[in-house]
Structures are given as structure tokens and as C-alpha cells.
Amino acid sequence: MVSTHPDRAAASAGWSGHVHGSSDYRKLLAGLFFAGIATFAQLYSPQAVLAHIADDVDVSAADAALVISASTLGLAVGVIPWSLVADRLGRVRAMSIAVIAATVFGLLVPFAPTFSLLLTGRFVEGLMLGGVPAIAIAYLSEEIEPRHAARAAGTYVAGTTIGGLLGRIVAGPITELANWRVGVFTVGVLCAFSAALFISLVPAPRGFVPRRFVPRLARKRGVRNHGTHLSLITLLRANLTSPRLFALYAQGFLLMGGFVALYNYLGFRLADDPFNLPQALISLVFIAYLAGTWSSAQAGILAARSGRWAVLLSSLVCMTAGVLLTLSTMLVIVLLGVLLATAGFFAAHAIASGWTGATAQIGRAQASSLYNLAYYAGSSLFGWLGGVFFVQWGWGGTVAMVAGLAGLAAVITVVALRPQPRQP
16 A cells, blocks of 8 residues: 655755656556546445435435435535645545545445434545545646646546446336445445545655645744744635636536536436336436546647636636526436537636636635535535526526536636636
């Protein structure tokens, strides 16, 4: 197993990052790929079987979606604390603790005897899962040479799409054969193997410098605030008062909210008229996630050529067009729309998340954590609110909400993220 202790000497010597194509570069991306599977497979595995959960515990579609919202809310709450843990213990060690703890909960939570206990367990599971996305982009930014950071971030996001896909397509068919609890538990077993591969593959951090946060009272008593001795409030304030960073947080909040709502209620729609698809076939719809695997990796490559702004705006247009196509009553058109919306969303997320790490001047882990907080807060809020629209106005109501969120994200991109002119 690779040591997870930070190499302080290398960091202080001016580490410039792993070179693209090197052995450690490949190990780092492979390790984070499996971390993405371990995290996002268990986070979203219940999404494929929400209709079964609703029937089993006798709740509405919107209430069943709280199983997803509870875990994403826990993740949103956890990202800032995990960023502090990462600043003290090191990126890899913190991610290892998080993914192991989350996997333990992932194996236990499916067998919760009551709906309220299920929601509580999912919240705690999400709290533990927060340690991976809260830290991963900061880790990449510190360990990969800067000119390849956007491509590496795109590759990491591609790995998270595989995790989300596996969780859904494994849980769905097993639910048909047994029940949803066995289906979600099976995904937990898959995540345990992925967590072990992450820990064994990922290289020890070399660009990490441990930070100690000085409380406000201590600074008043004369403790000097040099170098790495920065208060959490100082770092958060710096990253919340930057207009460009705030606009990037808004991207995560709006887009993830709309995307989760789309997939939360797509299964309910496909199970109803005029499609009437069985659960096993509905689960296969999540193969559309592969479009996100491809687009997130390509977005990083295109951003290196054409700039992040142009790629982000194009991705938002693609997502909006795809969402509108799902209004069709022809299954093939609906599936095409899901593909386009998925590709557009993940490309936009890859750009926005990587851009956040590159934009932050100080407190890079906190900047990434704030992005993830907004990202999963949007998931929790709009993932549930989309069900209210669905119950009141049907699929058209949910589509209107999702398209509106993507449109608002595009407006923010045009107004607040336009490339700044270079200084002469």
C-alpha cells in the first residue's frame, strides 16, 4: 500500500506536479477513478429504484426522492469540515478515512427498518461521502502540473459518472430479482472493492503543505498569521467574496439541482403511460451516463484549446436542448434528450469544478468545498422540488424547472464569467 503521509520536503522544495503520462500521473487518476466509483455508486444507487422504495414504504414520489436528498444534504454539510480535516491530515489520508466510513454505512443503511431511520442513515452516509469530492479537485490541482490540470479534472469527473452509472444499473436489475434493499446493498459491496483499489493505487501527496488554522481569539493575543497559519473565516471570506468564484458556485447549485431532478423523476415517467417500461429496462436508461463520461473528459481537452468560458456556455446550451427533447412522447426522442442533457451537464460540471480550483488564490480546498456545498445543496433542494412540480404539473412541470435552472446558469456565465482581457 502507498503511504499517505504528505511529503513535506518535496512540497517546500517547489513541487510542480506529476507530468502528464508519467506512472504516478496514471496511478493518481486511476485511484481517483475508483474513489469516484466508491462515492457516487452508493450515493445514487437508490435513484434507480425510487418507485420501488415509494411502494415499499408507502410514500409519494417526492417523499421517496428524499432518500437521495438526505444523502446529498449530508454531503453538502460535510464538505467544509472535510476540507479542514484534509488541511491537517493530508488529502489522501482524509479521503481514505471518508471513503471507508461511507462504505461501512452504505452496507448497513439499506436494511433500516423504518423510513425515518433510512433517511437518517442516508444523511450520515452522505456526511462521510463528502470527504471525497470536497478534497479531490484540490488534490488534483496540487499534484498535477498546471497545464494538464483541466484535463485531469475532466478525467476525474468522468470517473464519477462511471460510479453513478454502476450504482444505478446494478441496483435496478437486482431489485427486479430480489428487492431494492438487496440491490442497494450489492452496490455497497462493489463500493468496498473500489475503496480498497483507491487506497492501494493513489500516490502520496507531494504538493500538500499542512495548514494550521489560528482562532480569532489567538490572533488577538498576538499569534501571527503568516504562511499557512490562516483562519478558516479568512479563507472562506476570500472565496465567497470573489464574484467569479461565486458565479462558479452558482453553476454547481443550479445545474446539479436540475440534473438530479431530471433523473429522480424520469423513472416515474417511463413507468407510466405512454411508455409503461419495466424496472429492468428503466435502469438501462442510466447507461446515458456514459455520455457524461465521454463529455467530461472531452470538455477538459476542449477547454485547453478554446478556453473554459466557451466550453461551459456550449455545454449549457446542450443540456437545455436535451431536457426539452424529453417532452416528446416518442421513446427514442426522449432517450436522445437524456443523452444530450447528460453530456451537457457533465461537461459543464467538469469545467466549473476545475475552474474553481484554478481560480482560488488561497484556500483552494475551501474553494472546492464551497463549490461542492453549492452543488449538493442544489441537488437536495431541487431534487425534491422537482417532485413537487411533477406531482402538480406532470413531467412538463419538472422539465420547465430544469430548463429554467440551466437557462439561469447560462445568464450567469455570460454576465460573470466572460474571459477577462489580458493586461498589455
